[in-house]
Every structure is written in structure tokens, then in C-alpha cells.
Amino acid sequence: MSSIEKFVDRLMGNGPGRTEQGGAVPESSGTTISTTRQSGVTAEQSFTNVTRQAQADDTAAIDLERMQAAGMLTPGNTRSLIAEEYRAIKRPLLKNAFGSRAAPVEHPNLIMVTSSLPGEGKSFTAVNLAMSIAMEMDHTVLLVEADVAKPATARYLGLMNSEPRGLVDYLADDKLSLEELLIRTNVPKLTLLRAGRSHPHATELLASQSMRRLTQELSQRYSDRVVILDSPPLLLSSEAVVLSGLVGQVVMVVESGMTPQRAVKDALSLLGPDKIIGIVLNKSRGGSSQGYGYGYYGPSGYGRD
Ligand SMILES: Nc1ncnc2c1ncn2[C@@H]1O[C@H](COP(=O)(O)OP(=O)(O)O)[C@@H](O)[C@H]1O
Numbered sequence: 279m280s281s282i283e284k285f286v287d288r289l290m291g292n293g294p295g296r297t298e299q300g301g302a303v304p305e306s307s308g309t310t311i312s313t314t315r316q317s318g319v320t321a322e323q324s325f326t327n328v329t330r331q332a333q334a335d336d337t338a339a340i341d342l343e344r345m346q347a348a349g350m351l352t353p354g355n356t357r358s359l360i361a362e363e364y365r366a367i368k369r370p371l372l373k374n375a376f377g378s379r380a381a382p383v384e385h386p387n388l389i390m391v392t393s394s395l396p397g398e399g400k401s402f403t404a405v406n407l408a409m410s411i412a413m414e415m416d417h418t419v420l421l422v423e424a425d426v427a428k429p430a431t432a433r434y435l436g437l438m439n440s441e442p443r444g445l446v447d448y449l450a451d452d453k454l455s456l457e458e459l460l461i462r463t464n465v466p467k468l469t470l471l472r473a474g475r476s477h478p479h480a481t482e483l484l485a486s487q488s489m490r491r492l493t494q495e496l497s498q499r500y501s502d503r504v505v506i507l508d509s510p511p512l513l514l515s516s517e518a519v520v521l522s523g524l525v526g527q528v529v530m531v532v533e534s535g536m537t538p539q540r541a542v543k544d545a546l547s548l549l550g551p552d553k554i555i556g557i558v559l560n561k562s563r564g565g566s567s568q569g570y571g572y573g574y575y576g577p578s579g580y581g582r583d
């Protein structure tokens with residue numbers, strides 16, 4: 279068994295003799311952070327056509343009420359189960375990025391949220407995680423809509439009427455400044471960079487040297503900043519694999535009861551050995567308040583928070 283297979287088995291609570299080839303990832307596990315399936319999440323429908331009003335202070339207004347009604351995390355529901363779940367998810371990420379024993383990887387404050395396949399909850403997770411970290415005293419968050427083929431981040435936040443240009447425009451035009459494209463919001467520590475216009479060479483742009491330079495700059499310019507990339511799925515897009523090479527930490531979203539374990543293993547095998555990887559078991563039906571843990575497959579071998 280390869281080290282990746284052992285890693286997945288360990289994270290997903292498989293005993294040594296258990297067969298996992300064709301099975302879906304189990305509903306709950308004691309060693310992976312799980313997030314419950316939220317009822318009433320209708321982000322796609324409810325946020326698509328909402329007209330946002332510009333705020334007087336030139337920040338864009340995230341529709342926090344709607345997000346909260348849709349079961350997502352907002353500064354108004356810090357005592358909810360979802361807030362608790364995301365506290366457990368962010369804790370090890372922040373420790374790796376900023377703790378006194380910060381992880382020995384490059385750019386640990388660049389965090390990619392990805393999954394094996396579409397629809398597992400990458401955008402949902404990226405937005406909630408960004409919100410959760412933005413509510414911390416000490417950190418600012420830049421949320422990057424990096425799934426340029428299927429951008430969803432602005433929709434979840436209700437920011438479809440904000441500055442439409444973003445990542446792709448920046449990469450395609452070296453005269454554009456990032457400052458023009460960053461969308462500051464009514465959550466003071468949360469800034470968004472949208473995917474931007476569709477472009478025939480978007481995939482190549484994401485894999486370009488400009489993207490490498492951009493991520494390095496984003497990582498280094500503000501030492502307290504966390505950059506979260508809401509990314510495409512690893513098994514269906516070559517750019518996701520390239521993006522993973524730019525970040526220090528990878529949050530792998532796995533849809534509870536749906537994603538075949540083989541898919542998770544194949545996706546993990548595409549990531550470099552120098553990454554810190556955490557797995558979030560999403561849409562779990564059971565309560566997830568017990569058994570939190572976070573597995574890492576990184577340069578220092580297996581570790582647990
Ligand atoms: N924990 C959750 N509870 C309820 N619905 C969820 C949860 N996570 C994701 N969803 C829903 O699943 C669908 C796919 O999620 P999304 O984050 O857009 O997937 P991806 O970005 O991986 O393609 C969306 O309708 C989203 O609202």
C-alpha cells in the first residue's frame with residue numbers, strides 16, 4: 279500500500295483489512311473533520327439575481343442575512359454548529375500558517391480548497407472558511423475565485439453585481455493593477471478577487487508564470503493575510519494540479535457518502551509530497567461535534583492536530 283493509500287485510510291478511519299476500492303467515503307469518521315449537511319442551502323438560486331446596493335464607503339455588501347438563512351456562516355451566527363465546525367477546520371490551518379511552530383512548507387498562508395470531483399462543496403467550504411477566518415482578530419482573508427470555468431464564490435456571497443473583472447483579467451493584461459480588482463466588503467477583513475471574464479486561454483493563464491508571481495506576492499505582501507483559493511476539481515482539470523503546486527496547504531473536500539474512495543486517493547496522488555493536506559468530510563448527515571481531527575500528509579510525515 280502506498281503512503282497516500284495509508285494516509286487516506288487513516289483519515290477515513292479504515293482499518294487495515296477493509297476494502298475501499300469501490301465504496302464511497304463513509305458518512306462519518308472519527309479522524310476527519312466533518313461538516314454537516316445544511317438544510318435550506320439554496321445559494322445558486324437565491325443569490326443569482328439579487329441586486330446589491332453600493333455602500334456609501336465603497337465596500338461591497340455581502341448579503342449576510344441571506345447567507346445565514348441559507349445555512350452558511352456569518353458574523354451573526356458565531357454560536358451555531360456550522361461556526362463550530364469551521365473553527366475546527368481553520369484551527370490547524372492557522373497554526374500551520376502562523377503558529378510558533380509554523381509548518382516547514384513554502385507559503386503556508388496560501389490555502390487551496392479543492393476536491394476530486396465537481397459538486398462536492400469546494401465553494402461552500404471556501405466561503406465559510408474565509409468567513410470564519412475573517413472573524414478572527416488577527417487575520418485578513420483574500421478569497422480568490424480560482425475555479426474560472428465554474429466561478430461560484432461571488433454568487434454565494436451575493437456579490438454578482440460587484441466589479442466583474444478579476445483573476446483572468448489580471449493575468450491577461452499586465453497593465454491592470456490588482457488594487458482595481460480587489461473587492462472590499464462589509465466584512466472588514468474579507469476581500470474577494472473574482473474569476474473575471476471568460477477567456478479562451480484561461481487554463482493556460484492559471485498555469486502561467488504570472489499566476490506564480492501573483493500568488494507569491496499575495497502570500498508575502500501582508501504577513502497576517504490568509505489567501506484562500508476556491509479551486510477546480512483535481513481529477514477534471516489540469517489547472518487544479520498546477521495551482522496545488524503554488525500553495526502550502528490543501529483542503530480536500532470530500533462529499534460524505536458520495537465520493538468514491540478511489541477518487542480521493544487518485545486526487546491526492548496528484549498533489550506534491552511537500553503539501554500539508556487536510557480533509558473535510560462535507561455534507562455529513564450525522565452530528566459532527568465529536569471526533570474532530572485533521573490529518574496531514576506533508577513533509578514532516580503524518581501529524582495530527
Ligand atoms: N455542507 C453542505 N450542506 C448543504 N449543502 C451543501 C453543503 N456543501 C455544499 N452544498 C451544496 O452542494 C452544491 C455544490 O456545492 P459547491 O460548493 O458549489 O460545489 P463545488 O464548488 O465543489 O462544485 C451546492 O448546491 C451547495 O449549496
Ligand SMILES: [Mg+2]
Nearest residue numbers: 400401425430
Ligand atoms: Mg465551486
